[in-house]
Structure formats: structure tokens, C-alpha cells
Amino acid sequence: MPQTKDELPDALYRAAQVREIDARLIAAGTPGFELMQRAARAMWRALVRQWPSANELTVLAGHGNNAGDGYLVALLAHRAGWSVRVLAVGDPQRLQGDAASAHAEALAEGVAVLDWQAQSELRGVVLDALLGTGLKGEVREPYATAISAINASCLPVAAVDIPSGLCADTGRELGIAVRADITVTFIGLKLGLLTGDAADRVGELVFNDLQAAAETFGDIPVSARRLSAANLPPLATRSPTSHKGRFGHVLLIGGDHGFGGAILLSTETALRSGAGMVSLTTRPEHVPAALTRVPEAMALGASSANQLMGLLEKVSVLVVGPGLGQASWGRALLSAAANAALPQVWDADALNLLASGFVQLPKDCVITPHPGEAARLLQISTAEVQADRPAAALALSKKYSTVVVLKGAGSLIAHPDGRLALCHQGHPAMATAGLGDVLAGLVGALLAQGMDAFDAACLAVWLHANAGAQQGKFGRGLAASDLIPAIRQLLEEHAPCLK
Template structure:
């Protein structure tokens, strides 16, 4: 079983294709795969809960249930107390799942069916529904999921928590909240974005000894990113000077919103930009250097005031605190006329949704609400399929789309990546401003828009994870700035 998760992420259809290839093209018996799946899940259960003596297994009417019967048989063979609740008519089981049930019964297993209360258990195994689910869970199966979640017991999910959409990470009516999910053959995209991280708990992976050739010529649906990718930043030349690392111009901070541009500017500097200037409203321009003297702050009242600043800048970060009034709208119009690469966030995105434009040299960083405005629809539909929403934004507006949230999705013209770092403490004001600055700072150092977006998202998440060691609740965006320097110097 792999402790280091692979980078490749697949859709449910792709994983079924991998399964088919293993069986039909490489002669791996389907029942052998099912037996290996049950063994992998049982081994992880014993490792995670070594003191458990009573196991409850909930088996559904398909192959996921077949994996559950294998687990139950192994538990009995290990001398553990084990009961199996069968959801649906076992007579409708087919193929390998039917064989797994028969082997379990032959080993002395006795099934039962019915609602809670169930016999006592130390751990529950969710083997109800697999990756083929595409509609809301209702009726008896929905009741079983509710009972699992209400039990207060730790849950191990086989392949995917029941009720979670394998491709999108959306909850289909209701979903099991597992402590551990053992993903098999191929990691599914939905485990890592949307509600996936909340439902899956710890994700572990087992390829079930499927031959490497099975994976050839099947490009994954997405790439999984974590803090390890930041290693690509490498070391600086000993002869380097500030002119080698670009000049970021952060534009925003209308009246009453100076903090946003300060966060973005400092994040750009902490990410390694050689120089950082801030163009903000004249009312509070004199105050920002008092907090961070390294920032060169300029009050701009009109678009014309930007001209000397644009002559020196190499990258623009636009939107933090910009507002949607006449001041912000006029500045954004001037900035879009330049040929400089841009990172757009916050009200720059809201204005873009109203005006429309397309460029290949920008990074758009919407949260789900801003993404919904860019697409002219509601936030719920964005969250229902985050990968599709990011893909549509990129297709419509160009460049790179960074759809923020649990399992941030980074979409460019060539493909999709999902960042698996970060934590719930990041649900606080100013986090997006810091991300904008980080990506702009990396762009200024010569990274492509794709690489700056991917590494910037991961650096942002890793800084937040380090800062959250003191606790997630109460985490501030500025707490990331103290961690960021260590993150970008791997």
C-alpha cells in the first residue's frame, strides 16, 4: 500500500477502463483484484485501529459490496468479531461479488439486514456504493448512510465514501464521513476537491499489483499537487541581484481597504520578487510604508497616474481591495491595455465578469462566488462540478484559472491540477490577497503562468499548514507571511 500518493488522478470511467485492461488485456482475474482490494482495506484497518476487536461491514449490491465480503471473511479468519449488514437483495449479486459473498458464507458468515441499532462494533466498513454513483442517494441506502454518520464510530471507506461523486467531489444527497479511504487501482479526482476531503479523511492508495502497462496511453484526468512540487524553485545563483527577480506592481485598495494591497504586496516580496510597488488610493498611501517599508507605495487618483509605475513593472497583481466603483473600474481598464502579465483577483474578477475579455498571459484566481459571476450562474452549480467550472472559465477567458476552495483546481489550456494542501483555517479574510501576491511574485521571477499558478497555490497551502500547527481556528492571512519565506526556500 502506497504511503506516498501518486500524482495521477482519474475519473471513474477511466478507472473502470484500467480495471478492464487488467482483466482482459493482462489476464488478471477479476476475483483476484477483488481479493486484493479486500486485503488492502483490511490491512489498513488493522494498522489504523490495532485495538479493534469488533468490525461492522455494510455491503452494497455491487462490486464495492464484494470487497466488503472479502474484508468480513478476512476479519473472521483473524479471530475478530464481525457482522455484515446486507443492503439490497443478495440474490441480485453477480459475478465476483456473488463469489465473494459465497466464500464468506462458506467461512461461517451469517448476514443480516435492517436499520440501526446494529450489533456493537469498534470500526465500521463502508462498502455500500462504489464509483459509479451519479444520482442522489435516497431510501434505504440513504438511511444507512445517515446511520453510519450518526453512529459516532470510525469508518473505513472502500475505494470511495458512499454518496460522494467520484469525479466532482460533490455529495449526492448525503455521503459517508470516513476517517480513512482506501482508494484502489487509480486515485479519483473527486477525493481531493469539493466535499471530497471532508468525506474521505486520510486517503491511502493501493494499485492492487496491476501491471504498469495497464496505465500506458491513458492520460490522467488531472494531476495531484502537494508541497513537494515547490522543490522546483531550486536555489538562486550566488551572483543574483534584485533586477533578476522582477518588479511586481500591486493595484488596489480603494478607500477603507488598504489591508488587501498590503497583504498582496508583502506576499509578493516574501515569495522572492526583486521589487514590489503598490498603487493604491491616495487617502491611505502614506500609511502602508509604515507597516512594511520595503513596499514602494504610490497614491493614484486617475489612470494617468499609473503610467510611470507601469513603465517599471514586469508583472501586475490587480484586484485586492479594488472595489467596483468608478476609481477601480477606470484603473482596471488602463491595466488591461498593457502587455504585462497579470494576476487578477477579487473585484478585478467581478469587473471582468461585467466587461468580458480574454488573454493568454494572465492568471485568474476566483473563489466559487466570483467563478459563478464569471460564468453567469449560481455558486452551487460551480461547487457541484469544480473541475468543469474551472475548465469553462479557462476556455472563456484564457490564461490560467485558479478556482480556490477545498482542493483548489488549477486549469490551463493543457490540463488540470488539484492542490491537496491547505486546511479549514484558511476560511478567513485576506487569504486570497496573499495568494495573489505569491503568484505574482513567482511570475516576476520568470516562471510561466502555469508554473507560477501551480507552485503559488501549493506554497500558499503549505504556508497555511505550517501556520496552522498552532491551531486552525483564528488563523490569519498575515500568519502565512511569516511562514512563506521558509516555504519558498526548499
């Protein structure tokens, strides 16, 4: 995942919105060349901080404003006594406006500017100033070959504003993209830097607003909100006279033959995340394991949906899907749940059965698909989901009139009213079975404690991702159950039980 410091702003924008803010800054009296100089100084400071013993810089420059930033960084390095070369991939004669001025200033002070060739040697720190946020289609030549050379160099790499080849709006790699160790981005934080392929391309993310005043942003709507410890929705403290009846009764449904562990992971998470009472309905054969693993939960072994009906009248929230399967047993239990007028969390095979048209989604639900499940729900390919994850999350929330958690690198939480939140935390060690079951149980527990669906989903995703990041520090071999005590600890740190 990107190694982001939590000094980043919460507001996320699309590339066109940031260009509009940039234009407003210039219209308000800040010359464009001054903004370019501020960007170059911010980039230079990050380079020196990241590689304090470096003394050599190779800049690969295109022919847009991104290249202008690169020429000015080269100039700053040259003044500092570094050995500097600019390899011009884009023809410098195509530079216009402020970028042309930056090129001229670098040349005037003796910065070496050479035409890039496929065999050009890269040395020292490599600065990617090739392609900016305006890139729309696939990366074309000669840029694709230049990006391949950067990625094959095994040298430290810094990207100006965005790694070249990464879509600023979606986080999709447009054919090929630079793999940076650090990216310094400006004015407004781009949505595409925190989801999709960005996790493998951005490296450490540093933000500088170039002294843009808040009023400059004016009426420009935020495209998404980045979840951070400072802006998480609250969970109310508990009074000394609290009792279990005040904090909901979660019923978890799932665990067909061969999948009993999934529903137990969800059940234990719901219990440890503060639900007042927890019940589960599973195959009768799994009840002994449930009583052993989670004796605090009330376990019902059900062979048919009829055995579930009485319990549905006593609970306040349902979590349906972990280990449910798609056979007749799971289908019958899902059908019964769909007819219950209760807030619900649907995951796993509940979503696959929903996609098949077998059942309709009830109101007041949260659905938690991974990209493959999202693709089935939208009747498109997984690649299409991943090509524009924000759009896919919003499309799902509109189609099903529900809150959606689109899981994956840079998880997204979408509301039917258009709100979009993003969680960029996590760890590669989380690539293991059972993590989704833990998340489903966590969302259910927060719903039971009175949070609305969007807030519960946002808080659950953040807790889940940060618990994974915490446990991921121990490396490979992370088990889904490892997250449960970490989630409990993080929840208490965020929202103490007592004042």
C-alpha cells in the same frame, strides 16, 4: 482537509478510466476475484493499523463489487477472531460475478450475514461497502437511511474505495455521503477524493494499486495531477552576481477606501516571495500605512488612472484586484491595467468587474476566483460550480483563455490546453479574510522571477496551502499575514536561493 499521506500517486483519474484500467488488468490475466482479494487484504491491513485494539466489525454491504470487497474483509476479520456481522442493504441475490463469489465464500466460512433494517444496531468498526464509484444520481433508499445511520453512529468508520454517496469524478456529495475516518482506494487515485465535499468525507486517504503494472495504464490520459513536494515546478537558483533587476518588478494595484489592508497583504507577500522590486498603487490616504508596513515597496498614491500610466511602463508584472472595489476609482485603474501588455494576476473585484462585462481580460493572465466569483464569471450559480469543480475550472480557462486557480477545498489550477492540477493540502483555520490577497501577491512574485503562468500558479497554490497547514496547527485565529514567513521558508526549502 483529508489527512493524506504523501505516498499517494500524482496521477488522478476519473471513475470510468479506473474501470478501464481494471478491465485491462483482468484481460491481461489477473482474475477479477484475485483483484477483489487484493483490495480486501489492503482494506484489512488499513483497519488493523488504524484501530489496533479493535475486535468487532460491522459491514454494510450493497450489491456491487464494492460489496464483494466488504464480504471478503468480513471474512478476513472473521478468520482473525473478530466478532463480525454483515448487514446486507442490497439484496445478496442481486450480486453477480466476483461479488457473488465473495458472498458465497463468506457464508461458507460462517460469517453472519443479516438483512439490514433501519433499526439494525451498528457495533465496533463500521465498514462502508455500500456504493462504489459508479454512482451517478442522488443516493436513493434504502441506502440514504443506511448512510444516515452510519454517520449518526459515532463509531469509527472505514470506506471501501470511496465513501458511499461521494461522486468519484467531482467530489460532490450526491444528496448524502458517508463521513469516513479512513478511505482505502484502489488501482487509480480518483479525482473526486481530493476536492469539493471530499474534504469532509474521506478522512485519511490510503492508496493501493493492487499491483497494477505501469503498462496497464497505457494510453489512458491523466485527468489531473496532484501537486506534491516531489513534482512541483522548479524555481531557478540565483547566481552570486544576481541583482534586483533580474527578478522582476511587480506592481500591485488596489486598496480603495476601506480596503487598504488587502493590497498591503499582497504587497508584503510579493516582496517576501522573491520579486526583485515591488511597487503598489493605492489611495493616497493609504500611502503612510504602506510605507510603515512595507518600507521596501515603492508606494504611489493615485487619485486617478492618469497617475498610473508612467509606472506601467517600468514594471514587468501586475497584480490587480485586492481591495480594488467596484466604484469609479477601481474601475479606472483596472481599465488602465487591462490595456497594459504585461503578465497579470487578477483577483477579487477585478474578477467581479470582469464578470460584469466592464473590461476584457488581457493576454498572459492568471485569475484566482473563489467559487462565488467563478460562478459570476461563468454566469451560473455557486452551487453549480461546486457540483463539478474540475469542469468549472476548465470551463473558465477555456472561456477566458487564461490560467485559472479555482480556490477552495481541493484547489484546482486549469490551463486552456486542458491541463489540470489539484492541491489538496490546507487547513480549516484558513477560513479567514485576506488569504486570497496573499495568494495573488505570491503568484505575481513567481511570475516576476520568470516562471510561466501555469507553473507559477501551481507552485503558489502549493506553497500557500502548505503554509496554511503549517500555521493551522496552532488552531483558530490564523491571520493572513501569518502565512507570509511560512511561505518564505517553504519556498527556500523547495527552491534554495543558492545551490
